[in-house]
Amino acid sequence: MRISILGAGSWGTALSNVVSDNKHEVILWARRRELAEEINQIKENREYLPGAKINSSIVVTHDLEYAVKNSEIVILATPSQALRSILREAKKYIKNDTIILNASKGIENESLMRMSEVIKEEIPQNSQIAVISGPSHAEEVIRRYPTAVVVASKDKRVLKVLQEVFINNYFRVYRNYDVIGVELGGALKNIIAICSGVSEGLGYGDNTRAALITRGIIEIMRLGKKLGAKNSTFSGLSGIGDVIVTCSSMHSRNRRAGIEIGKGKKVDEIVKSTKMVIEGIYATKAAKKLSDLYDVEMPITQEAYKVLFEDKDPKKAVDDLMARRGKIEVY
Numbered sequence: 536m537r538i539s540i541l542g543a544g545s546w547g548t549a550l551s552n553v554v555s556d557n558k559h560e561v562i563l564w565a566r567r568r569e570l571a572e573e574i575n576q577i578k579e580n581r582e583y584l585p586g587a588k589i590n591s592s593i594v595v596t597h598d599l600e601y602a603v604k605n606s607e608i609v610i611l612a613t614p615s616q617a618l619r620s621i622l623r624e625a626k627k628y629i630k631n632d633t634i635i636l637n638a639s640k641g642i643e644n645e646s647l648m649r650m651s652e653v654i655k656e657e658i659p660q661n662s663q664i665a666v667i668s669g670p671s672h673a674e675e676v677i678r679r680y681p682t683a684v685v686v687a688s689k690d691k692r693v694l695k696v697l698q699e700v701f702i703n704n705y706f707r708v709y710r711n712y713d714v715i716g717v718e719l720g721g722a723l724k725n726i727i728a729i730c731s732g733v734s735e736g737l738g739y740g741d742n743t744r745a746a747l748i749t750r751g752i753i754e755i756m757r758l759g760k761k762l763g764a765k766n767s768t769f770s771g772l773s774g775i776g777d778v779i780v781t782c783s784s785m786h787s788r789n790r791r792a793g794i795e796i797g798k799g800k801k802v803d804e805i806v807k808s809t810k811m812v813i814e815g816i817y818a819t820k821a822a823k824k825l826s827d828l829y830d831v832e833m834p835i836t837q838e839a840y841k842v843l844f845e846d847k848d849p850k851k852a853v854d855d856l857m858a859r860r861g862k863i864e865v866y
């Protein structure tokens with residue numbers, strides 16, 4: 536199959552290699568011409584995934600029309616807040632029967648839409664929309680470390696096609712019909728990962744991280760239930776699986792940003808100091824709005840919002856979480 540991947544950051548590059556390993560024709564689109572040219576030349580994405588070669592058959596281009604024209608699958612692997620603008624440019628070249636797969640983990644801050652909702656709004660005539668998510672750091676996927684992810688779509692045929700396209704001996708793909716749950720898990724876990732990092736930066740240990748992971752997934756479930764997700768999805772790869780990996784991995788940009796915040800660095804400084812996307816910052820903004828809008832109790836997210844956007848002292852945020860009145864452990 537001819538497969539296009541839009542976004543030559545870490546994730547787009549790693550996914551390109553997976554489908555190329557499976558002998559598909561892969562075209563990777565980079566926003567910057569220089570990056571496209573460099574990856575083509577040295578067969579390595581030195582900026583985003585240094586030290587790992589990609590397959591020589593992968594074609595990297597800056598030409599969006601060339602990238603998506605005649606493709607059977609288009610994978611969107613850009614930062615979530617940029618997905619709509621790129622899709623607006625690309626959609627005139629995308630055929631109606633093309634499968635569109637969202638690989639980005641976020642919620643659009645303006646509209647509070649999930650990425651598949653943004654895709655549907657931009658290309659209403661296309662019903663072959665899906666999402667891929669789960670615990671999958673690009674740095675490990677590019678090195679072919681055994682990884683398990685989930686694809687979700689309402690369309691049974693699309694799910695089968697995508698599973699077949701991606702699955703191999705190091706990349707195991709499960710199917711799920713719960714698009715809402717899979718997308719929400721992927722977006723909201725980044726908030727908990729920032730908080731886990733903050734806790735580390737403050738000098739706290741494993742107990743605090745475990746508390747954040749378990750209480751974090753519960754508030755994700757609460758919001759998910761309100762928004763139509765299936766509870767069981769959050770105990771799967773795109774829920775607890777991704778919370779665990781992102782809260783504990785040295786590769787996580789969200790966790791690393793949290794560590795810096797816990798040590799006293801300002802959010803603006805952290806964002807300015809990296810080219811990489813820290814999705815949890817945007818997810819916190821969106822989730823706080825959703826929590827208020829739907830009246831869902833999300834204390835960790837609310838405190839994260841105060842730390843990220845209202846300059847609250849992270850230590851005080853943890854103290855305030857711990858000082859809440861005693862509760863029964865229910866969802």
Ligand SMILES: NC(=O)C1=CN([C@@H]2O[C@H](COP(=O)(O)OP(=O)(O)OC[C@H]3O[C@@H](n4cnc5c(N)ncnc54)[C@H](O)[C@@H]3O)[C@@H](O)[C@H]2O)C=CC1
Nearest residue numbers: 543544545546547612613614615617639640672673811812
């Ligand atoms: N890195 C990972 O291990 C994984 C990332 N993801 C998700 O994939 C999405 C992309 O993340 P990464 O590839 O990690 O990003 P990255 O931080 O490695 O690279 C960002 C990429 O987006 C491009 N970009 C930045 N602003 C843009 C804009 N306004 N318009 C178009 N392109 C822009 C950059 O040039 C760069 O190619 C995110 O939603 C992330 O959560 C999902 C699973 C794993």
Ligand SMILES: O=C(CO)COP(=O)(O)O
Nearest residue numbers: 669670671672787788789
């Ligand atoms: O989603 C990811 C791993 O599953 C990547 O997480 P970070 O964006 O925190 O690096």
